[in-house]
Amino acid sequence: MQQEEDQLFRLFRVFAPVVDQSGISYMITDAAGELVYVNQAFEEMTGYRAEEVIGRSPSFLQSGEHDAAFYHDLWQTILSGKVYRGILKNRHRDGSLLICEKIIAPITNERDEIEWFISTDRDLTESIRLEEELRSSRERLAMVIDRAPLGIAVASEDGVIQEANAAFSRLVDLPPDELPGTHLSRFTHPEDIEEEMVLVRALSRGEIPSYSLEKRYIKQGDEPLWVRVHVARLPDVPGQRPLLIGMAEDISVRKKAEEAILHQAFHDPLTGLPNRSLLLDRLYSAISRARRTQELVAVLFLDLDRFKSINDTLGHTIGDRLLKHTADRLLTSLREYDTVSRTGGDEFVLLLPGLSDGEQIMHTVERIIELMAEPFEIEGHELHIPTSIGVAVFPQDGADAETLIKNADVALYRAKEMGRNCFVFYNPDQNVYSHERLLLENEMRRALRENQFQLFFQPQIDLATGSLAGFESLARWNHPQKGMISPGLFIPIAEETGMILPLGATVLRDAFATVARWREQGKEAFKLSVNISGRQFYQKNFLSDVMDLRDRYRIPPHSIELEITESIAMQMTPSTMDVLLQLRKEGFLISLDDFGTGYSSLKYLQEFPLDCLKIDRSFIEHIDTDRRQRGLLASIVGMAKSLELTVVAEGVETEGQLSVLTDLGCDRIQGYYYSPPVPEHQALEFFSRTT
Numbered sequence: 023m024q025q026e027e028d029q030l031f032r033l034f035r036v037f038a039p040v041v042d043q044s045g046i047s048y049m050i051t052d053a054a055g056e057l058v059y060v061n062q063a064f065e066e067m068t069g070y071r072a073e074e075v076i077g078r079s080p081s082f083l084q085s086g087e088h089d090a091a092f093y094h095d096l097w098q099t100i101l102s103g104k105v106y107r108g109i110l111k112n113r114h115r116d117g118s119l120l121i122c123e124k125i126i127a128p129i130t131n132e133r134d135e136i137e138w139f140i141s142t143d144r145d146l147t148e149s150i151r152l153e154e155e156l157r158s159s160r161e162r163l164a165m166v167i168d169r170a171p172l173g174i175a176v177a178s179e180d181g182v183i184q185e186a187n188a189a190f191s192r193l194v195d196l197p198p199d200e201l202p203g204t205h206l207s208r209f210t211h212p213e214d215i216e217e218e219m220v221l222v223r224a225l226s227r228g229e230i231p232s233y234s235l236e237k238r239y240i241k242q243g244d245e246p247l248w249v250r251v252h253v254a255r256l257p258d259v260p261g262q263r264p265l266l267i268g269m270a271e272d273i274s275v276r277k278k279a280e281e282a283i284l285h286q287a288f289h290d291p292l293t294g295l296p297n298r299s300l301l302l303d304r305l306y307s308a309i310s311r312a313r314r315t316q317e318l319v320a321v322l323f324l325d326l327d328r329f330k331s332i333n334d335t336l337g338h339t340i341g342d343r344l345l346k347h348t349a350d351r352l353l354t355s356l357r358e359y360d361t362v363s364r365t366g367g368d369e370f371v372l373l374l375p376g377l378s379d380g381e382q383i384m385h386t387v388e389r390i391i392e393l394m395a396e397p398f399e400i401e402g403h404e405l406h407i408p409t410s411i412g413v414a415v416f417p418q419d420g421a422d423a424e425t426l427i428k429n430a431d432v433a434l435y436r437a438k439e440m441g442r443n444c445f446v447f448y449n450p451d452q453n454v455y456s457h458e459r460l461l462l463e464n465e466m467r468r469a470l471r472e473n474q475f476q477l478f479f480q481p482q483i484d485l486a487t488g489s490l491a492g493f494e495s496l497a498r499w500n501h502p503q504k505g506m507i508s509p510g511l512f513i514p515i516a517e518e519t520g521m522i523l524p525l526g527a528t529v530l531r532d533a534f535a536t537v538a539r540w541r542e543q544g545k546e547a548f549k550l551s552v553n554i555s556g557r558q559f560y561q562k563n564f565l566s567d568v569m570d571l572r573d574r575y576r577i578p579p580h581s582i583e584l585e586i587t588e589s590i591a592m593q594m595t596p597s598t599m600d601v602l603l604q605l606r607k608e609g610f611l612i613s614l615d616d617f618g619t620g621y622s623s624l625k626y627l628q629e630f631p632l633d634c635l636k637i638d639r640s641f642i643e644h645i646d647t648d649r650r651q652r653g654l655l656a657s658i659v660g661m662a663k664s665l666e667l668t669v670v671a672e673g674v675e676t677e678g679q680l681s682v683l684t685d686l687g688c689d690r691i692q693g694y695y696y697s698p699p700v701p702e703h704q705a706l707e708f709f710s711r712t713t
C-alpha cells in the first residue's frame with residue numbers, strides 16, 4: 023500500500039514539470055479531505071505555497087460565491103465514485119476571484135474505497151473576463167448602432183434589407199419589424215431608384231468600392247425626404263452571400279437651403295418672378311421646342327411709363343408695391359406655361375411659347391395693355407400706369423434668345439416714342455437705330471477711358487458794360503473717326519446709361535482746372551458756368567466732390583457758376599436743398615438753366631437759393647417780331663430783377679434780339695451773335711477783345 027502510494031507520488035513528481043507547463047493546477051487530497059500534494063501551477067494560480075497548504079482542507083480556497091447546496095452536490099458526486107466537472111469560483115490569496123474549470127476524480131483501492139481525490143483546475147478567469155468584455159462591447163456597439171442618428175442598414179447585394187437600426191426605420195417611415203426582407207424600392211422615390219440600382223449592381227460586382235448618392239425617401243402623406251446615402255460592401259465571409267452596408271443621413275435642411283439659394287439666383291426678390299437668367303433658360307427651351315413643333319414664341323418687353331416719377335414722388339415703398347401689383351396682374355392675364363419675368367427696375371419680359379399665329383399674340387398683347395390701363399389702388403393712391411410693350415416673335419424676329427430679347431427691346435423703344443399705352447411689333451428697320459445707339463454707347467465707354475471729352479467755351483457778355491462776363495463750358499466729344507459729336511446726342515445716352523456720372527465729374531474737374539489755369543495767366547474777372555445733370559447733383563457726395571475740387575485748385579468759388587435745370591429744382595427735397603444752400607454759403611453761384619422749357623413755375627424763383635436765371639433760347643427767338651413774346655419776357659425779367667437775380671439770355675443770334683434785351687434790362691447775353699462755343703485757345707482771345 024505504502025509502496026503504491028509512493029509510486030503514485032513519484033509518478034506525479036516525474037510528470038509535475040510537464041504538467042506545470044500546461045498551466046493546469048493539480049492537487050491531491052486524501053480520503054479525509056486533507057491536501058497531500060499540490061503542484062507548482064497550483065502555487066502560481068492560487069498564490070499559496072505548497073508547505074502552507076499541505077495537511078489542510080482545500081476549503082480555504084472557497085470564495086463564498088457558491089451556496090452550501092453547490093458543495094453538497096459536488097461531494098455527492100465524488101463520494102459516489104463519479105468524476106466531478108464544473109466551474110468553480112475560488113479565491114486567490116490576494117482576495118481576487120479565481121474562476122476555474124474543475125475536474126475532481128476519486129481514486130479507489132482494490133476494495134473500492136476512496137483513498138485519494140485528484141483535482142485539476144484550469145484557470146478561466148482571464149478568458150471569462152475577455153468573453154465578458156467582448157459581450158458587453160458587442161452590446162454597446164449594437165446599442166450605438168441602434169441609437170445612432172444616422173440610418174444604418176445592411177442589405178443583400180440585390181437591395182433587400184437584412185437589418186436596420188431605429189434611425190433608418192424613421193428615415194424610411196417604416197416600422198422596424200417590417201424592414202428585414204423589404205426591397206429598397208419600397209421606400210425610395212421612384213425617380214431615384216433606377217440610378218441607385220445601377221450603383222448597387224456595380225458595387226455587388228466589385229466594380230466600385232463604394233458609392234455616395236443624394237436621393238429621396240418617400241414619406242407617407244408628406245414631401246419626400248432628401249437623404250445622402252453612403253454604401254459600401256461588407257468584407258466577404260466565406261460561404262455567405264455578399265452584404266452591403268449603407269448609411270443614410272437626413273439632408274433635407276441643407277437641400278431646403280440650397281433650393282432657397284437656387285430660387286434666389288433665378289428669381290427677383292421683390293416680386294418673386296423669374297429673373298433674367300431663368301427667363302433666358304426658359305426661352306432657350308421654348309425655342310428648341312418651337313423648332314421641332316413649328317410653333318411661334320413671343321417675347322414681350324414691357325415697361326411702366328410713369329414708374330420713375332411715381333417712385334420719385336411717392337417713395338420707394340409705393341414703387342415696390344406697384345411692381346408687385348403689376349407682377350400679380352400680369353400673372354393672372356397669362357396662361358400657366360407662359361413666363362412673366364422681371365429683368366430690371368420697371369421692366370418685365372413676358373415669354374409666350376407654343377403659339378400658332380400672330381393673331382393670338384396680338385390678342386394677348388391687347389389684353390395686357392387693357393389690363394394695365396386699369397388704375398392701381400395703392401395706399402389710398404389711384405395710380406394710372408400706362409404701359410408700353412415691344413414684341414418680337416420667333417422665328418421671324420430672331421433665331422436665338424438674346425436676339426429676340428434685344429429686338430423686343432428695340433420695339434419697346436419705338437412704342438415709347440409713339441406715346442403711352444401702346445405696343446409695337448419688331449420691324450428690322452428699327453434695328454438701324456438700336457445698332458447705332460449700341461455702338462455709340464460702347465464707344466462712349468471707351469471715350470471716357472481715353473479722355474476723348476473736352477470743354478468748349480461760349481462767352482457771355484455783360485450788356486451794361488459790353489465787356490466779357492464769363493463763359494459757359496459745354497462738353498464736346500472729340501471722336502477719333504467721327505470728329506466733334508454734339509452733346510445733344512451723347513448727353514441723353516449718358517443720362518440713360520449712368521455714364522453721366524463719370525462724364526459730369528470729368529467736366530466739373532476740367533472746369534475748375536480751366537479757371538485755375540486762366541487765373542495763372544492773369545485772367546481773373548470772369549465766371550465759368552458748368553452744366554450739372556440731375557443724377558450728378560443728387561449723388562450723395564456731390565457737395566464734398568465740389569469742395570474737394572475747390573481745395574485742390576484753390577480758386578475763388580464765385581468764379582464757378584453751377585447750372586442746374588428746372589427738373590432738378592422740381593425734385594428738390596429738404597436735404598438736397600441743403601446742398602444748394604451749402605454751396606451758396608461757400609460762395610459758389612447757382613443758376614437756373616433753360617428757364618421756361620420745363621415746368622416754368624415762377625414759384626421756384628422765390629423758393630430756391632439762386633443767383634442767376636438763364637432764359638431759354640425759345641423765349642428769345644421771336645422777341646424782335648412777336649409782341650406777346652416780348653411782353654412775356656419783360657415780365658420774367660421784371661420778376662427776376664425783383665428777386666435780385668442776374669438775368670442771362672441764351673441763344674441770342676441777332677442785333678434785333680440784342681437791342682430788345684438791352685431795353686428790357688437783361689444783364690448778360692450768350693449766343694451766336696457774339697460767338698458759338700469755341701475751344702480754349704479761341705476763348706482766351708475774348709479776354710483781350712472785350713475788355
Ligand SMILES: Nc1nc2c(ncn2[C@@H]2O[C@@H]3COP(=O)(O)O[C@H]4[C@@H](O)[C@H](n5cnc6c(=O)[nH]c(N)nc65)O[C@@H]4COP(=O)(O)O[C@H]3[C@H]2O)c(=O)[nH]1
Pocket residue numbers: 480495496497498508509510513526529553554555615616639672673674675692693694695698699
Ligand atoms: N441755335 C443756337 N444755339 C445756341 C446759341 N448759343 C448757344 N447755343 C447752344 O445752346 C446750348 C446751350 O447750352 P445748354 O442750354 O446748357 O444745353 C446744353 C446742356 O444742356 C447739355 N450739355 C452740354 N455740355 C454739358 C455738360 O458738360 N454737362 C451736362 N450735364 N450737360 C451738358 O447739352 C446741351 C446742348 O449743348 P450744345 O450743343 O453745346 O448747345 C449749347 C450751345 O451751343 C445760339 O445763338 N443759337
